[in-house]
Amino acid sequence: xxxxxxxxxxxxxxxxxxxxxxxxxxxxxxxxxxxxxxxxxxxxxxxxxxxxxxxxxxxxxxxxxxxxxxxxxxxxxxxxxxxxxxxxxxxxxxxxxxxxxxxxxxxxxxxxxxxxxxxxxxxxxxxxxxxxxxxxxxxxxxxxxxxxxxxxxxxxxxxxxxxxxxxxxxxxxxxxxxxxxxxxxxxxxxxxxxxxxxxxxxxxxxxxxxxxxxxxxxxxxxxxxxxxxxxxxxxxxxxxxxxxxxxxxxxxxxxxxxxxxxxxxxxxxxxxxxxxxxxxxxxxxxxxxxxxxxxxxxxxxxxxxxxxxxxxxxxxxxxxxxxxxxxxxxxxxxxxxxxxxxxxxxxxxxxxxxxxxxxxxxxxxxxxxxxxxxxxxxxxxxxxxxxxxxxxxxxxxxxxxxxxxxxxxxxxxxxxxxxxxxxxxxxxxxxxxxxxxxxxxxxxxxxxxxxxxxxxxxxxxxxxxxxxxxxxxxxxxxxxxxxxx
Amino acid sequence: xxxxxxxxxxxxxxxxxxxxxxxxxxxxxxxxxxxxxxxxxxxxxxxxxxxxxxxxxxxxxxxxxxxxxxxxxxxxxxxxxxxxxxxxxxxxxxxxxxxxxxxxxxxxxxxxxxxxxxxxxxxxxxxxxxxxxxxxxxxxxxx
Numbered sequence: 001x002x003x004x005x006x007x008x009x010x011x012x013x014x015x016x017x018x019x020x021x022x023x024x025x026x027x028x029x030x031x032x033x034x035x036x037x038x039x040x041x042x043x044x045x046x047x048x049x050x051x052x053x054x055x056x057x058x059x060x061x062x063x064x065x066x067x068x069x070x071x072x073x074x075x076x077x078x079x080x081x082x083x084x085x086x087x088x089x090x091x092x093x094x095x096x097x098x099x100x101x102x103x104x105x106x107x108x109x110x111x112x113x114x115x116x117x118x119x120x121x122x123x124x125x126x127x128x129x130x131x132x133x134x135x136x137x138x139x140x141x142x143x144x145x146x147x148x149x150x151x152x153x154x155x156x157x158x159x160x161x162x163x164x165x166x167x168x169x170x171x172x173x174x175x176x177x178x179x180x181x182x183x184x185x186x187x188x189x190x191x192x193x194x195x196x197x198x199x200x201x202x203x204x205x206x207x208x209x210x211x212x213x214x215x216x217x218x219x220x221x222x223x224x225x226x227x228x229x230x231x232x233x234x235x236x237x238x239x240x241x242x243x244x245x246x247x248x249x250x251x252x253x254x255x256x257x258x259x260x261x262x263x264x265x266x267x268x269x270x271x272x273x274x275x276x277x278x279x280x281x282x283x284x285x286x287x288x289x290x291x292x293x294x295x296x297x298x299x300x301x302x303x304x305x306x307x308x309x310x311x312x313x314x315x316x317x318x319x320x321x322x323x324x325x326x327x328x329x330x331x332x333x334x335x336x337x338x339x340x341x342x343x344x345x346x347x348x349x350x351x352x353x354x355x356x357x358x359x360x361x362x363x364x365x366x367x368x369x370x371x372x373x374x375x376x377x378x379x380x381x382x383x384x385x386x387x388x389x390x391x392x393x394x395x396x397x398x399x400x401x402x403x404x405x406x407x408x409x410x411x412x413x414x415x416x417x418x419x420x421x422x423x424x425x426x427x428x429x430x431x432x433x434x435x436x437x438x439x440x441x442x443x444x445x446x447x448x449x450x451x452x453x454x455x456x457x458x459x460x461x462x463x464x465x466x467x468x469x470x471x472x473x474x475x476x477x478x479x480x481x482x483x484x485x
Numbered sequence: 486x487x488x489x490x491x492x493x494x495x496x497x498x499x500x501x502x503x504x505x506x507x508x509x510x511x512x513x514x515x516x517x518x519x520x521x522x523x524x525x526x527x528x529x530x531x532x533x534x535x536x537x538x539x540x541x542x543x544x545x546x547x548x549x550x551x552x553x554x555x556x557x558x559x560x561x562x563x564x565x566x567x568x569x570x571x572x573x574x575x576x577x578x579x580x581x582x583x584x585x586x587x588x589x590x591x592x593x594x595x596x597x598x599x600x601x602x603x604x605x606x607x608x609x610x611x612x613x614x615x616x617x618x619x620x621x622x623x624x625x626x627x628x
Binding site for chain 1: 490491492493495496497498499523524525547550554557558560561562564565592594598599600601602604605606607608609611625627628
């Protein structure tokens with residue numbers, strides 16, 4: 001067990017490391033989770049969340065969500081709010097895969113209609129959505145066009161016929177973070193990413209066909225409001241990010257921050273992966289703009305993929321996407337920093353919220369939500385392993401305690417190296433098919449790394465988020481088809 | 486063993502130690518460890534394409550960081566799986582320089598046993614140090 005003796009239990013699901021835990025901590029660290037989940041967390045989580053608590057300008061607490069696990073810089077599942085005036089921005093609090101995120105799409109089809117055509121659908125999705133290491137997309141762009149994509153995000157897709165206005169309305173921030181200036185990105189980042197629009201990537205990125213069984217509806221009213229209104233309704237969930245472009249943006253600025261942090265700004269940090277710069281410094285502002293470019297690339301990437309998914313379903317079922325009810329539930333971002341207004345010490349204040357491997361989860365009535373979700377709170381999509389299923393949840397008013405943030409996935413418990421030693425990808429593929437889940441991949445090694453047993457129990461993670469008042473369960477989604485990068 | 490993956494120091498990512506008698510060999514081993522995360526059977530990668538390499542940095546640690554990132558860059562920008570062919574590391578203007586050639590070919594899923602994409606080299610526990618037997622590096626890759 002890795003739990004430090006200094007960890008104090010504050011409530012059933014809130015745990016705290018006091019500022020005395022580590023020299024330099026400016027605020028306590030708070031971890032969310034049941035006793036079981038906290039006990040299972042790896043030592044790196046406690047080390048990293050307390051490191052985050054030392055960053056200049058951090059407000060209230062350094063947080064870790066119930067799916068928290070060992071990351072780099074911040075733990076995965078880490079959240080930190082900085083005072084934009086006196087605080088820093090850190091690429092290590094956002095991650096290399098900027099705006100890696102989840103999108104959930106409805107259909108008006110049921111499992112009975114889809115299962116007879118499952119192989120055809122999955123095979124066609126696998127052919128039409130490029131997956132795997134170094135894959136290039138079907139949208140052929142000049143490098144200057146790509147600069148427009150990263151400034152405009154999903155708005156570029158709307159102009160080019162890859163999106164509907166409703167898609168943009170159902171995407172966090174309308175699918176475009178304003179203030180993204182392509183002059184803040186390197187030519188290298190453009191060269192690395194301009195061929196990758198419309199690609200899934202690899203690792204834990206996937207596109208999944210799922211079924212919502214009646215017995216897996218947790219809240220019928222919210223499910224109805226989110227468009228789940230048929231028994232055994234089929235939905236599509238996918239997970240991907242800003243691809244090589246976002247990775248290069250993060251690498252470029254990690255290097256820049258390492259070179260100026262101490263030399264120019266006198267900031268000392270406990271881990272180089274927490275490299276940072278004052279938010280209002282020229283370097284901090286340039287990174288904020290470049291990060292927004294990567295956020296917008298990821299929104300556009302998921303939008304173009306959605307266009308492809310609609311084409312495939314349309315071809316297989318000989319109906320238009322509208323007739324198939326292929327409307328987005330929502331698109332959530334995982335790895336971002338954003339200026340938001342939150343209450344601190346009784347007054348509302350603008351804060352720079354870093355979320356790394358965690359999901360914004362606005363409660364009912366929050367500004368910025370589409371009208372249809374004003375009463376329900378924001379839909380939250382939490383992806384589980386490809387074997388066990390995923391969840392749709394909603395944001396809660398009580399989430400204010402964690403700046404309206406919740407978990408993002410199940411969280412790994414086993415290293416990729418260990419998973420590959422224990423599981424065989426080809427056998428896993430056969431076993432899953434016998435259980436009714438048809439998977440296609442170019443990488444059996446990659447498939448083995450994503451085995452269900454390499455992850456925490458998703459049911460326990462989402463239950464913990466509900467007990468902690470961060471997000472409320474709406475429905476559990478079971479996989480029947482999957483394309484894996 | 487010139488490199489070894491370390492499941493004990495990273496879960497969601499991939500960590501490795503590499504060691505060698507000379508800096509050039511160390512760079513070569515770190516390149517193999519990085520590329521094998523993406524392609525299991527590196528022996529199947531044919532040296533049909535050549536890319537020139539010249540990188541400068543103020544210290545050796547960041548030179549290795551840039552060198553590994555260069556390999557990751559070509560994987561995305563040109564779908565090339567590259568390994569060092571010829572490498573020479575020297576001191577230059579108060580810093581260090583690596584010059585040489587990278588050779589390999591475009592990804593071919595029919596012949597290359599693909600694993601998982603490497604997104605970046607992280608600074609987590611990152612080190613390059615001189616040890617009695619030569620040089621040793623610890624690298625955590627974001628995948």
